[in-house]
Amino acid sequence: MKSSIMHKATVELSSSQSRSAKVRLRRKHIQRRSVGVAMVAGSLVSTIALAASGIGTASAATPTIDLANAAPFAVLAATTITNTGSSVIHGDIGLAAGTSVTGFPPGTVTGGTFVADSNATTAHTNLTAAYLDAAARTPVTTISADLGGSTLTPGNYQPTSSLSLTGALTLNGGGDLNSIFIFQAGSTLTTAGASSVVLENGAQACHVFWQVGSSATLGTSSDLSGTVMALTSITLTTGATVQGRVLARDGAVTLDSNVITVSTCAASASVDTVATTSTLAASAGGTSSTGSVAGPSSGTGVTTTVPGATTGTSTGTSTGAATPTTAPVIPIGAPGTGFGGTAGSRPPLLPLTLGALVLAVTFTLLARRARLRR
Numbered sequence: 254m255k256s257s258i259m260h261k262a263t264v265e266l267s268s269s270q271s272r273s274a275k276v277r278l279r280r281k282h283i284q285r286r287s288v289g290v291a292m293v294a295g296s297l298v299s300t301i302a303l304a305a306s307g308i309g310t311a312s313a314a315t316p317t318i319d320l321a322n323a324a325p326f327a328v329l330a331a332t333t334i335t336n337t338g339s340s341v342i343h344g345d346i347g348l349a350a351g352t353s354v355t356g357f358p359p360g361t362v363t364g365g366t367f368v369a370d371s372n373a374t375t376a377h378t379n380l381t382a383a384y385l386d387a388a389a390r391t392p393v394t395t396i397s398a399d400l401g402g403s404t405l406t407p408g409n410y411q412p413t414s415s416l417s418l419t420g421a422l423t424l425n426g427g428g429d430l431n432s433i434f435i436f437q438a439g440s441t442l443t444t445a446g447a448s449s450v451v452l453e454n455g456a457q458a459c460h461v462f463w464q465v466g467s468s469a470t471l472g473t474s475s476d477l478s479g480t481v482m483a484l485t486s487i488t489l490t491t492g493a494t495v496q497g498r499v500l501a502r503d504g505a506v507t508l509d510s511n512v513i514t515v516s517t518c519a520a521s522a523s524v525d526t527v528a529t530t531s532t533l534a535a536s537a538g539g540t541s542s543t544g545s546v547a548g549p550s551s552g553t554g555v556t557t558t559v560p561g562a563t564t565g566t567s568t569g570t571s572t573g574a575a576t577p578t579t580a581p582v583i584p585i586g587a588p589g590t591g592f593g594g595t596a597g598s599r600p601p602l603l604p605l606t607l608g609a610l611v612l613a614v615t616f617t618l619l620a621r622r623a624r625l626r627r
Contacts, residue, residue: 315407315433318387318462320480320498321379322372325364327513328499329376330487330506336360338491338510344498345515349377360508364515380500384482387464390435401448407432407456415440416465418448424478426455430519434461434479442469442481444493450478458496458516468504471495478516489513 327344328334334348336356345364348354352369367373393411396403401420406427416438426432432455436442442465452458461479463469468485471477474492481487481497486504489495489511497516499506 317431317433317460318383318435318480319379320383321376323376323379323383323498323500325515326376326498326500327364327495327515328506328508329373329380330501331377331503333505334508335505336508338508340508340511340513343512343514345372347373347376349373356508377502380482381502384464384484384502387435387462387482388437388466390437393437401445405434407434409435409437411437412439414438415443416463417443417445418450418475418477419445421449421451423451423453424456424461425453426457428455430455430457432456432460436461436463436479438464439466441465441467442483444470444472444475444477446472446490447474448472449476452478457518459518461497469499480516 323329325345326347327342328346329349330347330351331349332351333353334346334355335353336359338356338359340356340360342360342362342364345367346354346357346362347367348369350369354366354368357366365372367376390409393409396405396410396412398412398415399417399419400422401418402422404423404425406425407429416436424434434456442463450461452461458478463477463479463481465481465483467483469481469483469487471481471487471489471493473490475490475494477493477495477497479497481495481499483499483501484503485501486506487499487501488507489499489509491509492511493509494512494514496514499513
């Protein structure tokens with residue numbers, strides 16, 4: 254009898270211990286599941302917040318190429334600057350080491366002319382730094398050798414070697430006036446006759462850079478936007494226009510009845526409606542409309558002449574200069590352009606974040622309720 258009672262007690266104790274162990278195991282399982290749910294919810298909150306804050310701002314985080322003292326120069330070369338015909342240069346021209354600047358007149362310069370002085374040499378030093386910066390930018394997207402017919406968003410682009418442009422290239426800024434476009438040509442840059450660069454959705458010529466590993470040649474009546482930085486030389490054939498700069502590190506710049514206008518960045522308040530090619534109202538034929546463009550800095554006393562106007566030094570104010578027309582862009586949230594779709598816009602960050610927090614709290618409460626029931 255005693256043995257039977259002891260056996261029953263032992264069985265009941267063992268059963269009780271087994272139930273306790275199962276309860277403890279179940280509680281641990283619930284606790285782990287609760288922690289897991291909370292971690293997933295927290296991760297969801299962080300992911301949504303980070304993703305939302307990053308949309309539409311990636312290009313803004315990309316720094317531009319700092320030209321420093323080279324920025325006011327429309328034309329900068331190391332050895333010679335040679336012009337044929339009635340070229341119109343809106344900005345400074347400079348020669349870092351050589352002394353041969355020819356063809357002005359009949360060409361005209363609205364800024365200063367700097368020949369082998371401290372302004373030119375400092376600008377050349379800054380050009381070298383900017384060139385190396387552009388060449389080192391990563392990550393890069395590999396592109397075909399001919400950009401004609403392409404529509405590109407902000408980024409760093411690199412062909413396998415040389416780079417060419419036949420037809421039109423569209424650069425879509427996605428509604429961001431600070432969008433940066435950098436093209437890294439390992440060898441030459443060649444644009445065909447009548448080729449063009451179309452700027453839309455906030456893309457600006459001041460934020461487009463062409464880093465060229467050897468020499469650049471711009472075709473007859475072509476229209477290029479951006480700053481060309483060539484290791485060797487740059488040649489503009491008859492009627493080519495540039496909204497930007499042509500800067501040759503180690504060689505010459507050759508011009509032929511061209512219009513070059515230093516590009517300036519527009520503020521967000523000046524964003525207009527639709528974008529087209531960056532055309533320039535050129536008066537390179539020798540007859541200029543009356544206007545006044547102040548030289549950005551004092552020169553070395555080199556005399557420049559404007560057709561149909563007065564003759565003055567590089568420190569003065571020239572009249573008769575061609576006036577650039579700024580390519581308008583599409584504001585944020587505008588309808589599609591036909592090239593790159595609708596303009597980008599930022600998502601409502603607060604509703605997304607609050608929604609994620611509600612999900613996290615809900616998951617946590619459900620987990621606690623399940624634990625209490627068991």
